[in-house]
Amino acid sequence: MGDPYLLAVSLLSGGQIAAPPPPVLPPQPDNLLALWHSSESSTFEPLVAQKIVPTIEITSPEFSQQLISQTNPFQGTDTLTITTALAPTAAQAAIELKPSVQAKLKPDTATTKPASGSQLFYQRLAALKAGKIYTRLPVDSFQSYWANQAGTKALALQKPSYEQWKRLLAKEARAVSQGQGSNRLSVLVGDSLSLWFPQERLPGGSLWLNQGISGDNSRGILKRLSAFSQTRPDVIYVLAGINDLRQGATDETILDNLRQIVRRLRQEHPRSSVIVQSILPTRINTIPNRRIRNLNQQLAILAQQQGAGYLDIHSRFSDVEGNLRVDLTTDGLHLSGRGYEVWQSALQQAESVIALNRNNVRADNSVKRSRLSDLSGLN
Known part of the structure; x- marks a missing residue:
């Protein structure tokens, strides 16, 4: 073969x-x-x-x-978007993974x-x-x-190098665009947090394309969106901003870049749901979590204005003091295995909501076609 x-x-x-x-x-x-x-x-x-x-x-x-x-199953339908914040309910928050008092900041030990x-x-x-x-x-x-x-x-x-990573991601995207067929496709776009999302924890039901690059900021992400422009995603999840904060970017710069990212994605993938994910908290003293919370409030507004969805994952990762939960991180910034479990849960919830919306759209279109058929039989 x-x-x-x-x-x-x-x-x-x-x-x-x-x-x-x-x-x-x-x-x-x-x-x-x-x-x-x-x-x-x-x-x-x-x-x-x-x-x-x-x-x-x-x-x-x-x-x-x-x-x-x-033909594309979305042909003839309006652009599918989520306009409400996808945040955990009180019941979900109550059963979320509890912080371990004994947990320490240490990397995962998997060797395979x-x-x-x-x-x-x-x-x-x-x-x-x-x-x-x-x-x-x-x-x-x-x-x-x-x-x-x-x-x-x-x-x-x-x-x-960064350029070699970009070329590898472009090759993967090209392969998926040629072999997607009628399969659903979800795309992760971001930095090292997205890059290291374990493939075994990606929600089932669709193909996944990972377009994360370690150390990338919102400006770099904006410049490489064309790498997967030929794909036909159902959903595109965007997570960016933390490296901008580490590199000294202003809030205005971060928001402007993310606004351009969402616009580009909406233009190049008009039948895709674009989901902006909230910036995660950290345990880094130089990045005030108060600033991250303010940025996330602005991101939620930005997403709504641009016709995108907003997925609140920040609240799932915060402890009572607003810092990144110690049991969910390896170094105060990157995620542990348990951290990716929490993120997986958020993505599964988002995928369920998007699938429900898609089914509702198809049902509405079916009713409309049925009514038109009934009208055509009238004299």
Whole structure:
């Protein structure tokens, strides 16, 4: 089975799939940038074939040519947006994960998944070279290309540049745009918080495209939105601003950039729901959480004015003093595994609301068509 067929096969399943055999890649190169350069060749471009290879998955083949040829399910409907804040109810807040008094700021100890940006980069690159998208694979996929193996020479992983990250994300987006078919697609856009969202915690029911880059700010995100402009997302989740605050940007600059981001996304994806997520609290003294709360109030207004949705995740992560809960972070800024569980819960709630709205829109359109049909039969 050749590389061009594999992405389509991997996207057939409703969840993660078993790790594939290692692709034909440079055998343990000392300089793994050779893997990157090999992906730049013209032979890497056609990731999705016209023919779909049979799969042993028990789910129906969503990427059949019949479904690919179907029209967009949102054709003829108004733009789907969420205009109310998606915040946890009092009951949900009461059962939310409780802060642990004994919790300490320490990183997760999992060893079977990438622990650095370089490891994650080469894992995703290897997956893409094999015709797969990493969000559909187990976290330990392609270990031989990024993890140090006992008794073997340590891999010399060169740190990818910001430009290389942008190109990798563009390649993943291009692959998804060619292989999406009639599948629903959700996109995460942001910085390291989005980048490190565990693929096994992404809500089911749709494909996921992760467009997060570590250290990126709102201006950088604005400049790279075109990377996934050819995709057809149902939902785009935006989280940005914390790196702006760390880099000394003014509130006005942050809000202006996010306003432009939302406008661009609404223009390029008119049938997508654009969801602005609130900036998370921190435990960093140089970033007052009072300022973050004020920015979030402005973001909620901005989202409403621009026809986007607003997802309040800040309240889920705050302790009684307004700081980032100690059990949800590794260093006072980035999230722990429990932190991503809380975020996962928020995304699942948002996905449910969006699906309900979509079904209501379709039901309304069906009623309208039925009424028009009844009228056409009158003399």
